[in-house]
Amino acid sequence: MNSDKILKYILFTASLLILLISGGMVFSLVRGAMPSFHEFGWKFIISSEWDPTQGREQYGALLFIVGTLLTSVLALLIAVPLAFSTSLFVAEYFKNTRIASVVSTMVDLLAGIPSIIFGLWGFYILRPFIVSIGLSDQGYGIFTSGLILAFMIIPYATSLSNTSISMVSNELKEAAYSLGATRLEVIWNVILPNARSGITASYILAFGRALGETLAVTMLIGNSNRMPTGLFSTGNTMSSVIANQFGEASGLQLSSLIEIGLLLFVMTTIINAVGKFIIKKLNR
């Protein structure tokens, strides 16, 4: 065998590692979740009972699924106007200027801030502020975590939309301007229709990020196992229940936590697949 063949063989073998990791991941999650699935079946997803008391253990994930979806949807609702404005600022209004590069560097920095630091900031600075303006008694809850999550996902929402907004061809824009369109009309009638799928994809991917965020949410949501009743009500999410209870869990409880992990894995994978599918169609 010559050296070319050997290298090709090495490269191919390395690529198997990806299959091994992802296949092993699914296998281990499913195997770990089996005891819980045997015990509760599909009821696991629709039951909101979570009781680790010995002897009458009862586990259902509905509370956490609702908590995850509520915080992530809220985060997306807050993030979209902010991210959209920032994208237009960087990729359209102030394109290629110094101030645009300052703003985009700042947004990149936002992506570099670790989750735990967002959590600390939310806990020590945002939470007292929310209490002081009288929005809620303790400051914990869906709203506080959603707000912090929103800022955490803005970098993911802007990166791809910036590119797709700046890729809209100048000729199209100039044609609209020459017809007397204002900038807003150009944005609305030329840029948006052309960059639509890229922007949508980046918001979907950002939503996927929000679903899996752990520590910042764990520190802010209040970790109460009850159904959230409003924006300022406390709750719990899938990732934070894993983070909170994993240390002491064993047996059926551990298996139930792993099943929650499996559900989270499936949810984020579906969301990401949809986002990537849109991008793929875009590149063709």
Added chain:
Amino acid sequence: MNQTNILAGKKVTELIPDLFSGRKLKDRLFLIGIVIFSLLTISMVVLIIGSMILKGYHQINWAFFTQSPPDTFQAMMAKMSGKTIPGGIINGITGSLYLVGIASLIAIPFGVLIGIYLYENSKKKYAGFIRDITDVLQGVPSIVIGLIVYLWVVVEITHGYSVLAGSVALAIMMLPLIIRSTEESLKMIPDTLKEAAIALGTPYYKVVMRVLIPSSFSGLMTGILLAISRILGETAPLMLTTLGNPAINWNIAKPVSAVPLLIWQFYNDPNMVDLIWSSSLFLMGFVLLLNILSKWIAARQK
């Protein structure tokens, strides 16, 4: 010709744009909205970094980088007498470096090899499949990766929380980032460069080692540094895999601390509040430094 005919039928006043009519006004209001919302977005960065510096700087001293954290009692005594809390986060700093070091040793070689594979076989169906799976892997929440590595390493290999488990978790998070950045930076190399080398009869491994890797080196470095800066602040997977350790540890099969883990511990201990901010400031500074370094390398290339 046609245009002059259209214009001729209008009065002069109709041709002068009215600055305050509905369309123009909307246009202006929209721009103002965009600027306000963009400022709001970046003000968050300023607020977070600013409060970190204001609350954390006075705790940063020599001991902070050379000693282990105090126990709750020592911290409480110092707090009551109004002194700065003694001790530092040396166990976290060494632990973080150890974890990230081992993770890099695993993830960088494999990541670069797989990246080269994807670049060389970009048209093959199998490579496309690997690329998709890599994207899936990149989207897996860090807490789920922690769970998996707990099942794989903590339960099966080291029979307890360990450096190895934490490093494997971080390596799995680094891998997709490095694969994609390697492939992207290899794509930037002009084909002629590679073809010239192949035309000289250079063996394939030499093309890789002498042409592909050197000419995409800054791209590779940028990707690696960004990947490291992303995992440096990861806390959730480490909570499930390395747990933490009050002392410095170099044994790969034993638990170890890390700066983000220490922050989490300080957060759960009311006496340690002051240390939270200085540790966060340190972590933040380190992460930002790596970010800036990678940007600088990327910019120098252009």
